Amino acid sequence: MEKEQVRQEGQCSSGSPATECATSLWRSIWKLSCPPKLKHFLWRLARNSLALKLNLQRRGIKLDTRCPVCNRLDEDDGYCFLKCKFVKHCWSDLRLEHVRLELLAKRSARDVVQAVLQQKVDRLKTIILLWKWRSIRNQIDHGERGLSRGEVAGAVLNHVGELIGKEKGTSDRRPITTQRWSAPPPGQLKINSDGAFV
Known part of the structure; x- marks a missing residue:
């Protein structure tokens, strides 16, 4: 996963044309039952377009390319998500080491994204x-405090629990009711304003 490999004659791993492969991957991501922010993240990861150090350097930005978390090796998507010594602990704590090893190959x-979707x-x-x-990683890169490995594992498991609860319909949120606009009674003036107005 270190650099996006160029496949011969524009073929993806399944042997179909690259555009069909990309469309199929995007459809698989979009069909996931998870929040749009996770789908968007996966799409950007698959396109190798996350703002990681080596990606930024390739775009002409001069910067230190070492991983901001461990400060050891050049940061690409493979290093950031699978090889950094701190992220390895997180995979292990969540009992996902077998998945990490599969993705490393x-x-x-x-x-990588296709393999994740096949899990x-x-x-x-x-x-x-x-x-x-x-x-x-972004928090640490901006000088903020990161989470401990226990906090990372807890946060991941909490998110998983929330999403599974929403899928099963056990969420405590009330359904959102939409109210359509209606004209005021004759002789009255109705003023609409933006909800963000202070």
Whole structure:
């Protein structure tokens, strides 16, 4: 997953044309039963377009490319999500080491996302770990305090529990009712304003 590999004659791993492969992958991501922010994250990960150090350097930005979490090696998506010594502990704490080792063998970010989507048991936990780790990495990169490995595992498991609860309909939220606009009675003036107005 270190660099997006260029496949011969624009073919993806399944042998179909690259555009069909990308469309199929996007459809698989979009069909997931998870919040749109997780789908968007997976799409950006598959396209190798996350703002990680080596991606920024490739775009012409001069910066220190070492991982902001462990400060050791150049940070690409493979290093950030699978090889950094701190993220390895998180995979292990969540009992996902077997998934991490499977993902390490993939050749590109797209292949990694396809492998994640093919997970039967640990798919949601894996997606949330990847998404949460990117958030923690960004906090540390901006000089904020990161989470301990126990806090990371707890946050991931809480997110998984919330999403499973919403799927089963056990959420405590009341359904949102939409109210359509109606004209005021004759002789009255109705003023509409933006809800964000202070």
